[in-house]
Amino acid sequence: MYVIEHALLNLGKNKGRNSLLAIIILAIITTTVVALAIYNTAQTVMEETRRALQCAVRVAPQRSSPGTGVAVTAGGGQQEAAVTLEQYLAFASSQHLDGADVKEGGRNADEVDAVYFLKRPELLAVFEAELRDKGLPDNYSVKTDESTFASVAGPVESLQKLSLTFLLIVLVLGAVIMVLLSFIVIRERKYEIGVLRAMGMKKEKIALGLWTETIIITCLCFVLGMGAGSILSQPVSDAILAGQAETSAPGSSSLADRLNEAQGVVPPTTKIDIAIDPVTALEIFAVSILLASIAGIIAVSRITKSEPIKILMERN
Amino acid sequence: MTKCLELRNVTYRYEGSRETVLQKVNAEFEHAKVYTIIGESGAGKSTLLSLLSGLDTCQEGDIYYNGTNLRSIDRDIYRSQRVGVIFQSYNLLLNSTALYNITLSMSISESKIKGRQAKKQAAYALLAKMGLDRETSHRKILELSGGEQQRVGIARALAHNPDVIIADEPTGNLDAETEQAVLAIFTRLAHEEGKCVIIVTHSESVTAIADEVLSIQEGQLSKLRRG
Numbered sequence: 001m002y003v004i005e006h007a008l009l010n011l012g013k014n015k016g017r018n019s020l021l022a023i024i025i026l027a028i029i030t031t032t033v034v035a036l037a038i039y040n041t042a043q044t045v046m047e048e049t050r051r052a053l054q055c056a057v058r059v060a061p062q063r064s065s066p067g068t069g070v071a072v073t074a075g076g077g078q079q080e081a082a083v084t085l086e087q088y089l090a091f092a093s094s095q096h097l098d099g100a101d102v103k104e105g106g107r108n109a110d111e112v113d114a115v116y117f118l119k120r121p122e123l124l125a126v127f128e129a130e131l132r133d134k135g136l137p138d139n140y141s142v143k144t145d146e147s148t149f150a151s152v153a154g155p156v157e158s159l160q161k162l163s164l165t166f167l168l169i170v171l172v173l174g175a176v177i178m179v180l181l182s183f184i185v186i187r188e189r190k191y192e193i194g195v196l197r198a199m200g201m202k203k204e205k206i207a208l209g210l211w212t213e214t215i216i217i218t219c220l221c222f223v224l225g226m227g228a229g230s231i232l233s234q235p236v237s238d239a240i241l242a243g244q245a246e247t248s249a250p251g252s253s254s255l256a257d258r259l260n261e262a263q264g265v266v267p268p269t270t271k272i273d274i275a276i277d278p279v280t281a282l283e284i285f286a287v288s289i290l291l292a293s294i295a296g297i298i299a300v301s302r303i304t305k306s307e308p309i310k311i312l313m314e315r316n
Numbered sequence: 317m318t319k320c321l322e323l324r325n326v327t328y329r330y331e332g333s334r335e336t337v338l339q340k341v342n343a344e345f346e347h348a349k350v351y352t353i354i355g356e357s358g359a360g361k362s363t364l365l366s367l368l369s370g371l372d373t374c375q376e377g378d379i380y381y382n383g384t385n386l387r388s389i390d391r392d393i394y395r396s397q398r399v400g401v402i403f404q405s406y407n408l409l410l411n412s413t414a415l416y417n418i419t420l421s422m423s424i425s426e427s428k429i430k431g432r433q434a435k436k437q438a439a440y441a442l443l444a445k446m447g448l449d450r451e452t453s454h455r456k457i458l459e460l461s462g463g464e465q466q467r468v469g470i471a472r473a474l475a476h477n478p479d480v481i482i483a484d485e486p487t488g489n490l491d492a493e494t495e496q497a498v499l500a501i502f503t504r505l506a507h508e509e510g511k512c513v514i515i516v517t518h519s520e521s522v523t524a525i526a527d528e529v530l531s532i533q534e535g536q537l538s539k540l541r542r543g
Contacts, residue, residue, distance in 0.1 A: 200396020
């Protein structure tokens with residue numbers, strides 16, 4: 001118990017040194033919050049979009065393969081069998097569906113644009129089998145909308161990769177800085193450690209005291225860092241997304257446009273709303289504690305190897 | 317008298333040095349006696365105290381405390397409970413108050429005095445014996461004079477009621493009056509409470525209270541006078 005009391009007293013005694021440590025930890029936690037929040041939100045958007053798009057099934061005639069010379073289209077009275085509007089509408093009565101969007105006028109005026117919304121993505125094969133039973137010709141495909149997903153997912157994936165890279169850099173640099181800083185702090189406190197060892201305080205208790213100090217500072221920084229990170233995550237994410245849209249190829253649409261393209265397929269989205277969920281917060285907390293502990297343990301283990309008299313003689 | 321500390325063929329040399337500071341030293345220290353060790357600077361007096369107090373270990377030979385080899389006992393417990401060390405350079409926690417230095421020592425040694433208030437009262441009493449009032453007790457070590465720091469160092473060494481008191485020039489910074497008071501405490505602890513008190517000193521007034529005077533010369537410890 002006295003070890004914890006000693007640690008708490010020390011926090012107040014070494015304000016300058018602890019403030020420096022706090023600033024570094026705060027910077028690491030804030031940047032980690034921003035990076036992890038963006039990463040996790042992008043992940044969620046990707047999953048939700050993928051799920052939404054996997055539920056949207058487009059029934060359309062297969063286009064001719066280059067070189068075969070056989071053109072297969074729907075509704076045009078060509079060589080292959082075509083599905084009528086009535087058939088498309090009949091397909092919509094499947095019990096596996098949540099709804100359907102069937103309208104005339106696809107790429108050609110006489111084509112039908114039919115999108116069916118499955119209750120679950122796993123029902124695709126069952127639904128296709130049902131349509132074949134109902135007379136859907138083999139030259140018609142029953143597919144999820146991969147192209148829309150790809151166009152939506154591209155920038156989000158880039159954002160995710162960017163945030164992950166940023167996160168890794170922050171963590172590696174943060175760990176190095178923390179270890180170096182811990183070394184400096186512990187060196188500065190070598191005399192105090194020597195006195196405590198000379199008084200008979202066990203190495204483990206000294207380490208526990210120093211660790212407690214670091215953990216208290218880390219916890220305070222965690223609260224502040226979560227606040228600062230939450231405020232910064234959204235503008236940083238918006239800025240990155242804006243940059244993505246600007247750097248897109250001429251004529252290509254922005255992420256927002258691409259998401260809107262999928263309107264009716266996925267809910268219309270104009271930006272990613274960055275959120276820090278409890279799991280993200282827990283991850284950040286765990287990472288902070290881990291970094292602080294590793295840095296502290298490395299530094300303390302070096303200093304407590306010396307005999308107390310050697311530490312004291314160095315100083316005296 | 318029972319043996320408290322015993323040195324058997326103790327040899328010590330500093331790391332990286334071929335020269336031995338202590339060469340096959342044999343000695344016995346008994347309970348209820350005051351010993352003083354004299355010798356020239358660099359003769360190995362402080363080194364001997366470091367070994368006796370478990371702050372360092374010798375390369376050859378063994379030291380026994382109440383018949384048990386120091387190598388086989390937990391030296392942290394030995395330092396915190398059995399031995400009280402008064403350092404020449406005080407070695408106090410500079411950013412803490414005099415009072416805290418004493419109460420922390422009690423906590424580390426798992427003293428019989430339990431509770432924060434009881435420890436504080438015991439610490440006040442100890443500091444008062446050393447001539448330090450309550451106001452001074454609440455001052456940080458850095459704000460105290462050398463003599464006051466030395467008195468805090470002595471109080472800390474006695475805080476956990478150790479069996480052995482080891483002191484390196486304990487009265488070097490004290491005025492004559494305080495020196496006599498401190499020496500009276502040492503004598504009383506030895507003769508009335510059965511403690512073993514070992515003091516390294518250059519002071520004749522300290523040597524005067526010794527039951528035995530030992531001298532270190534050329535790595536050897538020899539008896540000069542028996543009290």
